[in-house]
Amino acid sequence: MLERLKEFASEFFVTGDPLIYGADVAIGITIIAIVSVLTYFKKWGWLWRNWLTTVDHKKIGIMYIIASIIMLFRGGVDALMMRLQLAMPNMDFLHPEHYNQVFTTHGTIMILFMAMPFMFGLFNVIVPLQIGARDVAFPFLNALSFWLFFLGAMLFNLSFVIGGSPDAGWLSYPPLSELSHSPGVGQNFYIWGIQISGIGSLATGINFMVTIIKMRAPGMKWMKLPMFTWSVFSTCIIILFAFPILTVTLALLFLDRFAGAHFFTLDLGGNPMMYINLIWMWGHPEVYIVVLPAFGVFSEIVSTFSRKKLFGYKSMVFAMLIISFLSFFTWAHHFFTMGSGADVNAFFAVTTMLIAIPTGVKVFNWLFTMYRGRIRMATPMMWTIAFIPCFIVGGMTGVMLSVAPADFQFHNSYFLIAHFHQVLIGGVVFGYFAGLYYWWPKMFGFQLEEKLGKWAFWTWNIGFYVCFMPQYAVGLMGMTRRLSTYGWDTGWWELNFVSTIGAFLMGVGFLFQVAQIADGIRKYKTLKASGDPWDGRTLEWSIPSPAPEYNFAVTPRGDDVDEWWEEKERRAKGIHPPEPVYEPIHMPKNSSIPFIMSVFWFVAGFGFVFGWLWMAILGLAGVGICMIARSFSYDTDYYIPVDEIKRTEASLRGSV
Amino acid sequence: MAQAAAKHGENHAHGHDHGHHDPQEMKILGFWFFLISDVILFSVLFATFIVLRDNTAGGPILSDLIKMPGVIAETFLLLTSSFTSGLAVLAMNQGKVKQLINWLIITAVLGAGFLALEIYEFVEMVHEGFSYTTSAASGAFFTLVGTHGLHVSLGLIWMIGLMFQLKKRGITDVTRGKINVISLYWHFLDVVWIFLLTIVYLMGVM
Ligand code: HEM
Ligand SMILES: [Cu+2]
Numbered sequence: 001m002l003e004r005l006k007e008f009a010s011e012f013f014v015t016g017d018p019l020i021y022g023a024d025v026a027i028g029i030t031i032i033a034i035v036s037v038l039t040y041f042k043k044w045g046w047l048w049r050n051w052l053t054t055v056d057h058k059k060i061g062i063m064y065i066i067a068s069i070i071m072l073f074r075g076g077v078d079a080l081m082m083r084l085q086l087a088m089p090n091m092d093f094l095h096p097e098h099y100n101q102v103f104t105t106h107g108t109i110m111i112l113f114m115a116m117p118f119m120f121g122l123f124n125v126i127v128p129l130q131i132g133a134r135d136v137a138f139p140f141l142n143a144l145s146f147w148l149f150f151l152g153a154m155l156f157n158l159s160f161v162i163g164g165s166p167d168a169g170w171l172s173y174p175p176l177s178e179l180s181h182s183p184g185v186g187q188n189f190y191i192w193g194i195q196i197s198g199i200g201s202l203a204t205g206i207n208f209m210v211t212i213i214k215m216r217a218p219g220m221k222w223m224k225l226p227m228f229t230w231s232v233f234s235t236c237i238i239i240l241f242a243f244p245i246l247t248v249t250l251a252l253l254f255l256d257r258f259a260g261a262h263f264f265t266l267d268l269g270g271n272p273m274m275y276i277n278l279i280w281m282w283g284h285p286e287v288y289i290v291v292l293p294a295f296g297v298f299s300e301i302v303s304t305f306s307r308k309k310l311f312g313y314k315s316m317v318f319a320m321l322i323i324s325f326l327s328f329f330t331w332a333h334h335f336f337t338m339g340s341g342a343d344v345n346a347f348f349a350v351t352t353m354l355i356a357i358p359t360g361v362k363v364f365n366w367l368f369t370m371y372r373g374r375i376r377m378a379t380p381m382m383w384t385i386a387f388i389p390c391f392i393v394g395g396m397t398g399v400m401l402s403v404a405p406a407d408f409q410f411h412n413s414y415f416l417i418a419h420f421h422q423v424l425i426g427g428v429v430f431g432y433f434a435g436l437y438y439w440w441p442k443m444f445g446f447q448l449e450e451k452l453g454k455w456a457f458w459t460w461n462i463g464f465y466v467c468f469m470p471q472y473a474v475g476l477m478g479m480t481r482r483l484s485t486y487g488w489d490t491g492w493w494e495l496n497f498v499s500t501i502g503a504f505l506m507g508v509g510f511l512f513q514v515a516q517i518a519d520g521i522r523k524y525k526t527l528k529a530s531g532d533p534w535d536g537r538t539l540e541w542s543i544p545s546p547a548p549e550y551n552f553a554v555t556p557r558g559d560d561v562d563e564w565w566e567e568k569e570r571r572a573k574g575i576h577p578p579e580p581v582y583e584p585i586h587m588p589k590n591s592s593i594p595f596i597m598s599v600f601w602f603v604a605g606f607g608f609v610f611g612w613l614w615m616a617i618l619g620l621a622g623v624g625i626c627m628i629a630r631s632f633s634y635d636t637d638y639y640i641p642v643d644e645i646k647r648t649e650a651s652l653r654g655s656v
Numbered sequence: 657m658a659q660a661a662a663k664h665g666e667n668h669a670h671g672h673d674h675g676h677h678d679p680q681e682m683k684i685l686g687f688w689f690f691l692i693s694d695v696i697l698f699s700v701l702f703a704t705f706i707v708l709r710d711n712t713a714g715g716p717i718l719s720d721l722i723k724m725p726g727v728i729a730e731t732f733l734l735l736t737s738s739f740t741s742g743l744a745v746l747a748m749n750q751g752k753v754k755q756l757i758n759w760l761i762i763t764a765v766l767g768a769g770f771l772a773l774e775i776y777e778f779v780e781m782v783h784e785g786f787s788y789t790t791s792a793a794s795g796a797f798f799t800l801v802g803t804h805g806l807h808v809s810l811g812l813i814w815m816i817g818l819m820f821q822l823k824k825r826g827i828t829d830v831t832r833g834k835i836n837v838i839s840l841y842w843h844f845l846d847v848v849w850i851f852l853l854t855i856v857y858l859m860g861v862m
Pocket of ligand 2: 283284330331333334
């Protein structure tokens with residue numbers, strides 16, 4: 001009996017690697033620390049009532065962002081471990097199998113558990129405030145989306161210490177990801193972690209589409225929508241059409257592994273290339289999903305910090321919609337080398353190049369907005385300005401990759417790695433950082449001090465170029481991706497070494513950011529932000545910081561793109577809005593179902609990972625019961641009475 | 657208390673506070689978007705089926721196993737159930753709860769009949785050596801048709817749940833919204849079946 005238990009444990013837990021024992025200890029200590037702090041300060045009830053069961057979009061947004069920063073840390077540590085290995089290729093710091101796991105988890109986490117939730121966090125915090133709404137269209141579903149993402153991400157991360165990490169790359173191509181080549185459970189963790197959080201992403205896409213269509217303030221016509229909200233809308237369109245493809249693709253892969261189907265296997269008629277087409281039919285749109293909101297953030301910031309209306313509003317909107325459309329017709333540029341023939345390759349090369357046109361339009365619009373503006377160099381604006389040259393270079397190397405015959409040379413080399421990191425870091429991450437700095441006071445009610453933020457900015461940026469510019473070169477010299485070691489005779493070492501230095505500089509940049517936030521939290525009482533600390537232009541700046549739970553005491557109007565700016569001009573001329581007339585506000589009640597249901601999804605996922613059918617069925621039954629419980633509950637909302645609104649507004653406005 | 661709050665929620669559609677958005681209307685719109693995503697889901701399965709349909713790896717071939725009379729009976733049951741679900745909505749719009757529930761029961765029975773026939777068809781095929789793991793083609797067939805069947809099953813459970821809610825609460829704005837949504841869903845499954853019938857069955861035997 002004991003023997004059998006031991007044997008089980010040695011397979012269940014990942015053993016044999018000191019790094020992993022270190023992680024085990026760290027995880028154990030963290031859990032004990034969290035539990036004891038919560039118990040000591042008697043905060044369990046607070047946690048449950050204010051966070052775990054909340055349906056308030058602002059709190060959900062904050063939880064998304066916190067989770068994504070933790071994931072940025074994990075993905076970043078993975079990145080640094082890889083860079084360390086590549087700087088000393090013969091030291092065996094990471095064994096090849098371990099290296100495979102690390103690049104797989106790094107890529108998956110960065111895209112799906114860092115970029116996506118960061119983006120959803122910004123959606124949640126800002127979109128309802130920008131369109132003058134009290135919440136999103138479906139607050140309950142919104143909470144469910146968050147918890148599905150969170151527990152999906154936890155399931156994925158668990159693979160590090162239990163069962164073993166996936167190691168077939170961030171898109172897990174078969175046949176490598178099939179049972180025949182990856183018999184362990186790591187691949188199942190990959191499938192279920194993404195699957196569970198993917199359902200949440202799809203729901204969020206639908207939720208925000210309905211919110212933007214139906215809940216805009218009176219007067220806010222489509223062409224009066226703030227640009228960030230437009231970017232969210234275009235992104236949600238892509239989510240709606242792309243995420244079901246991912247869901248099916250992963251489901252089919254799982255059926256191959258679990259139920260013995262032959263969709264992508266090498267035997268009995270399976271077709272692995274089918275998977276690669278399908279996954280990129282989601283994967284390419286996915287990169288536009290994460291970058292469009294960053295474009296939206298930059299548009300807001302450029303206009304606010306240049307104190308000018310955004311140049312070319314309509315062309316911005318059309319550029320975004322055209323990008324969402326074209327993003328579905330470029331997927332095959334990821335495998336020009338597959339051998340689909342010159343005609344097919346030519347088609348996909350052309351569509352890819354076409355996307356550069358609307359993107360170029362946007363860059364010019366940002367530049368023209370800044371032209372002759374009164375520019376203020378606060379941190380959000382600095383990230384925005386740094387983004388522009390970075391994205392231009394990243395975009396141009398992208399066009400180079402899209403030249404199909406040339407891609408036979410660049411394909412899967414470090415040239416590609418440098419390209420996509422340049423657009424993902426320079427575009428997506430810089431954009432979300434800019435957004436976080438910009439909306440920080442709105443989220444938390446206090447300002448961050450700029451000094452540490454500027455240090456972070458410079459180390460990140462210098463680190464970025466030091467890290468990735470050498471990779472273009474080393475790629476052209478023939479170094480391929482997913483390589484954990486190379487010989488001295490290749491001549492690649494110097495460039496790799498420089499690149500690693502750059503990576504660590506970015507790590508230092510991250511530490512500066514953590515310090516900046518910690519410092520801000522420590523001194524938050526002295527850093528109190530007004531409702532409108534940046535002299536903003538859109539409606540979110542018209543209410544106190546942080547926003548009260550009902551957002552707007554009276555529904556605002558949205559007759560202009562820069563409604564709040566116009567309002568301030570009117571007030572300066574002495575035209576004041578009429579005294580507000582308060583009415584009771586209709587609010588959704590908190591619910592524990594999203595959290596509990598997601599825990600059941602986690603249980604089901606875990607059961608499927610290990611092929612324990614009883615556990616999977618138990619989890620799915622729990623999910624079903626939660627759904628029925630929700631369908632039968634009718635007592636889901638309440639009203640905030642006028643007195644309470646008056647009291648809240650008086651205390652908030654009084655201090656502003 | 658709960659009752660009172662529920663009443664409040666029901667009146668809310670005729671909004672007095674933030675007036676301009678009606679929750680039921682938003683739910684229907686959201687559900688349309690969900691249906692779009694479901695269309696994509698089925699499209700991918702159809703595409704997979706079309707790519708893999710001839711990859712039988714020397715095993716049985718689907719077109720030899722299709723028995724058209726059974727398929728026609730299935731079609732008949734499902735189309736009729738779509739019609740009766742429409743009648744249920746008509747009854748609801750005239751405010752007749754009893755009739756509404758009765759039509760829903762008939763719809764559910766027809767749906768269950770469809771499922772029973774489908775499962776019988778599947779079992780027969782497995783007996784003939786065409787099982788889930790036989791080949792890429794068989795797996796693609798069962799997954800595509802089975803996903804539709806799964807949708808029908810979930811719809812049935814949901815419909816039964818709604819019958820209880822109707823019994824308890826009658827026709828209110830909230831229950832009306834729910835019935836509108838499920839009838840939309842049911843018609844959608846019908847449309848998907850028409851595609852299955854054409855692409856999987858008719859094109860298979862022809
Ligand atoms: C913080 C700076 C970062 C560094 C130093 C870094 C470094 C690396 C390295 C060394 C690899 C492995 C290359 C290989 O061996 O093939 C890699 C792969 C990858 N990275 Fe990053 N990375 C960073 C940030 C990011 C971010 C922010 C994202 C996405 C938002 C990202 C997405 C990816 C993806 C998708 C892969 C491919 C994984 C695979 O091959 O399956 N990385 N990165
Ligand atoms: Cu692409």
